[in-house]
Amino acid sequence: MNGLLVKLAITAAAGSLLCSSPIGAQNPPPQKSAEHVEITKGPALESAHDDLAIIRWTTTNPGGDDDHFAVAHYGTDPSDLSQTAKNHIRLNRGHAETIFRVRLQGLKPETTYYYKVTSTGSGGRSDGVESYVKHLTAPAAGQVTSADPRPQ
Numbered sequence: 001m002n003g004l005l006v007k008l009a010i011t012a013a014a015g016s017l018l019c020s021s022p023i024g025a026q027n028p029p030p031q032k033s034a035e036h037v038e039i040t041k042g043p044a045l046e047s048a049h050d051d052l053a054i055i056r057w058t059t060t061n062p063g064g065d066d067d068h069f070a071v072a073h074y075g076t077d078p079s080d081l082s083q084t085a086k087n088h089i090r091l092n093r094g095h096a097e098t099i100f101r102v103r104l105q106g107l108k109p110e111t112t113y114y115y116k117v118t119s120t121g122s123g124g125r126s127d128g129v130e131s132y133v134k135h136l137t138a139p140a141a142g143q144v145t146s147a148d149p150r151p152q
Helices: 002-019
Strands: 039-049 052-060 067-075 083-090 097-105 112-121 126-130 134-137 144-146
Touching: 039 112, 039 134, 052 112, 067 097, 083 097, 097 112
Parallel strands: none
Antiparallel strands: 039 052, 039 144, 052 097, 067 083, 067 112, 112 126, 112 134
């Protein structure tokens, strides 16, 4: 009896491996891109320490690819935002808004940086929204700066 159960278990396991469908693991097709994307909150400094800062903002859900990127163009001169930071996110199709975060790295202590933010789909296509130029000052070495209260 035990031998029969072992053979049955092996046959069932082998059958499920051989006949499994990869369809369940595939990503669904992209949803339709939003006609108009708008920044509804921010951008604002979420936190900063050592040589990095995290900028956060919220937009209406841009749709399109589930894979998206938060993008910030920044620099120490408001007319020369030649540095770029980019962080991956995944959209939640069920939410009306999307929260983006991007990490600016390599900042110098007590230096003012200017930045503007945008977002793109996985192929690099812009969502059609860009913030005005804003600024932040990196904290002194060993200090931490955070938004209080945290942006909602």
